[in-house]
Amino acid sequence: xxTIATSxxxxxxxxxxxxxxxxxxxxxxxxxxxxxxxxxxxxIPMIYTGLTVLGSTLLLLFAKRYIQNSLSSTAKLVALxxxxxxxxxxxxxxxxxxxxxxxxxWLAVISLFPVVAGSFNNIITFSVMAGIASFxxxxxxxxxxxxxxxxxxxxxxxxxxxALVGVGFIFYAFKLLFSII
Numbered sequence: 001x002x003t004i005a006t007s008x009x010x011x012x013x014x015x016x017x018x019x020x021x022x023x024x025x026x027x028x029x030x031x032x033x034x035x036x037x038x039x040x041x042x043x044i045p046m047i048y049t050g051l052t053v054l055g056s057t058l059l060l061l062f063a064k065r066y067i068q069n070s071l072s073s074t075a076k077l078v079a080l081x082x083x084x085x086x087x088x089x090x091x092x093x094x095x096x097x098x099x100x101x102x103x104x105x106w107l108a109v110i111s112l113f114p115v116v117a118g119s120f121n122n123i124i125t126f127s128v129m130a131g132i133a134s135f136x137x138x139x140x141x142x143x144x145x146x147x148x149x150x151x152x153x154x155x156x157x158x159x160x161x162x163a164l165v166g167v168g169f170i171f172y173a174f175k176l177l178f179s180i181i
Contacts, residue, residue: 006080015142019142021096025096077158
């Protein structure tokens, strides 16, 4: 949402700075989370169950928030105006690095694809690929949503998109929980 809001209000170059920050942040959070998880799961196998329950709970809380936003008469996306490239990069990077959804993302990845945290090479390869994919997606967001037409279209679908994201979080939460049953 940050890349879209920044691109809508501050233009393509600020949105591209967000895209770069997101790509870099995803690589760093993936490396830390996946190496950390690999070490923890190797040393204390039972911790996987606790982290899976925590991740599922967080996903359900996120789902509740997104669905409430979709049903709210006052919820709306606000375009972030007059943000220069440096500030856009810093803001996007800090938002990503402090976002608990990143932890749940890597928990979901590990539960769905345990091989990802299975070796040093797998962790490095996956982290770089995830960062490149995130950068590419946000590059597209920055390019598309810096136009007025795309911004208007997105704003008309903002609430249904929030509802779909909320439902997606519910499915991932239950997928995580079922992986430990």
